[in-house]
Amino acid sequence: MRINKKLLNNFNTSLSRNFHHIYVKIILTIFMYNKDKNMNSKISRIISYKLKHYKLMLEADPSLKSISTYLKNCDAYSLKINNQDIGVIVVMKTNPLTMEIMNLSIDEHFHNKHYGTKLLKFVIDKFQNKCKFLEICTGSTSLEQLYLYQKMGFRCTKVERDFFNNKCLYPNEILENGLILKDKIRLQMINY
CATH class of the missing domain: 3.40.630.30 (Gcn5-related N-acetyltransferase (GNAT))
Structure with a gap:
């Protein structure tokens, strides 16, 4: 079975971008919670x-x-x-x-x-x-x-x-x- 490297790279980049957005949302949520908590x-x-x-x-x-x-x-x-x-x-x-x-x-x-x-x-x-x-x-x-x-x-x-x-x-x-x-x-x- 042959794997198209370009397709695989696009998939990995897309997957990485999606995880990055989720990661950023989690970090922002934690930051806002701590900011409110520390006010x-x-x-x-x-x-x-x-x-x-x-x-x-x-x-x-x-x-x-x-x-x-x-x-x-x-x-x-x-x-x-x-x-x-x-x-x-x-x-x-x-x-x-x-x-x-x-x-x-x-x-x-x-x-x-x-x-x-x-x-x-x-x-x-x-x-x-x-x-x-x-x-x-x-x-x-x-x-x-x-x-x-x-x-x-x-x-x-x-x-x-x-x-x-x-x-x-x-x-x-x-x-x-x-x-x-x-x-x-x-x-x-x-x-x-």
């Missing part, structure tokens, strides 16, 4: 709100009017990476037995790195002995948020139909995941 992260209470805090909150709730209705009665915490605010979580006591997470946002450059989970775990641990119920609300089109909250143990308890059609709070339509946002979903964690 100096810290969660601290927000005493005075900065422009960056408002920008983050507006990513989760695009109504400054809505944010201003609850912000003065809340505890708010910032997640910092190397002294840069990259996330906020805002919590309010809504009745003697219930705390509600009013706002949770992570800077878009830090999405999919588990920082939202880190802030949620922080609040769950901090308030577990201070209330019986922990609630959080999100839009019906907020698919990633719904997944995260349910993964963390929250259960859907109520749909508030047409909540985001309130033109006083939300004068402009909100488009998310290719859908017009209309309904608010309330989730709750009981006896956590």
Whole structure:
């Protein structure tokens, strides 16, 4: 059997190139994991709100009017990476037995790195002995948020139909995941 050397060389070069790409992807993944792991992260209470805090909150709730209705009665915490605010979580006591997470946002450059989970775990641990119920609300089109909250143990308890059609709070339509946002979903964690 005769082997075409040119064909064999092309095959080896192609195979080598493919393995090289896989190798590079593995190295980059390990580098990014270690980079995130080595970043100096810290969660601290927000005493005075900065422009960056408002920008983050507006990513989760695009109504400054809505944010201003609850912000003065809340505890708010910032997640910092190397002294840069990259996330906020805002919590309010809504009745003697219930705390509600009013706002949770992570800077878009830090999405999919588990920082939202880190802030949620922080609040769950901090308030577990201070209330019986922990609630959080999100839009019906907020698919990633719904997944995260349910993964963390929250259960859907109520749909508030047409909540985001309130033109006083939300004068402009909100488009998310290719859908017009209309309904608010309330989730709750009981006896956590």
